[in-house]
Amino acid sequence: MATNLRRYAAVIRTHVCTPLLEQVVAALKAQTWAPTRVVFVDSSNDPAVREQLRRMGEVVTYPEPVFNYSVAINVGMAAVDEPHALLISSHVLLEDPAVLERSLKAAQAQGIEVVYWRHATSGKAALSVIGPEQFDGYNGLSNACAFLPVRVVKERPFRVDVFSAEDQEWAAWYFRTRRGQVLRVDDPAVKYLNPHVNTRKMINEELAIAYFAYPRNRWPDKIAARWGRAALALARGRRERAQMHWEIGRELLLMWFRAPSGTSKYF
Structure with missing residues (x-):
């Protein structure tokens, strides 16, 4: 209390x-x-x-x-x-x-x-x-x-x-x-007012949350949803966004077989 x-x-x-x-x-x-x-x-x-x-x-x-x-x-x-x-x-x-x-x-x-x-x-x-x-x-x-x-x-x-x-x-x-x-x-x-928010930081956060904090985020439906968002972003011409969602989905799948890796750093 x-x-x-x-x-x-x-x-x-x-x-x-x-x-x-x-x-x-x-x-x-x-x-x-x-x-x-x-x-x-x-x-x-x-x-x-x-x-x-x-x-x-x-x-x-x-x-x-x-x-x-x-x-x-x-x-x-x-x-x-x-x-x-x-x-x-x-x-x-x-x-x-x-x-x-x-x-x-x-x-x-x-x-x-x-x-x-x-x-x-x-x-x-x-x-x-x-x-x-x-x-x-x-x-x-x-x-x-x-x-x-x-x-x-x-x-x-x-x-x-x-x-x-x-x-x-x-x-x-x-x-x-x-x-x-x-x-x-x-x-x-x-x-x-952090000017350093970027795609790599967002990917690292998603992977760390799924592995360390909330395992539900690495279930098959979540992986499929990521790849669906990647396809939608690609169709809209947002290639960087599509690449981000594709990489998150791929790493979520691989997480079932090995631990993810990343670097804790200032971006």
């Missing part, structure tokens, strides 16, 4: 200091329920970047030569003493200074300790409670902006072998073992 959610640290994974990151941190510190501190997990291996980050918060150095999202999350969470942490991307801008307070009060009223935020494309704010019965492999969590109990993540860290969609795998574990609920907040004031 959720207790007082007001005391938390913000954990940000980064490898470069940009004007957007400075805006992200300024918006965090302007929240009516602001974090007690900001912790950067810096994978830049650049003293100049580290010095820029120190002007805005604390810095923890990413410990390995090869980047892995789960390792970065776990390193950041290990540095946190607060009972909760806001895991937020360097690309997520909170334009409403009351959005965290409003959402966390709603979670606290319902005894929910895991919250995540998305941009509301409809332009209207909405709250959704998601539990084991509602989980579909995509709606369990988003580590772009997620509020997590530190003790739980330290007890069961994010799996480093999960090459993508590590947030959905962790959510699947949480639903399966804790039978808990998650509050999803869709709000137009939450802006995801």
Whole structure:
């Protein structure tokens, strides 16, 4: 059950200091329920970047030569003493200074300790409670902006072998073992401004979800549906889209015979 959610640290994974990151941190510190501190997990291996980050918060150095999202999350969470942490991307801008307070009060009223935020494309704010019965492999969590109990993540860290969609795998574990609920907040004031979303990232996420978080997605009807979408996209002249769906369908089929492979990296 959720207790007082007001005391938390913000954990940000980064490898470069940009004007957007400075805006992200300024918006965090302007929240009516602001974090007690900001912790950067810096994978830049650049003293100049580290010095820029120190002007805005604390810095923890990413410990390995090869980047892995789960390792970065776990390193950041290990540095946190607060009972909760806001895991937020360097690309997520909170334009409403009351959005965290409003959402966390709603979670606290319902005894929910895991919250995540998305941009509301409809332009209207909405709250959704998601539990084991509602989980579909995509709606369990988003580590772009997620509020997590530190003790739980330290007890069961994010799996480093999960090459993508590590947030959905962790959510699947949480639903399966804790039978808990998650509050999803869709709000137009939450802006995801990542310029690096691309086809390879989308393919990796689909494959990781099917293998690690939601095996139903690799059943034969799902494979057939992917190839159907590939044929439709090809008929419409969308060759890149068709190739993406074809590759996902092929890898879902091969998943029955071998584990998929991928690289956890910044795109």
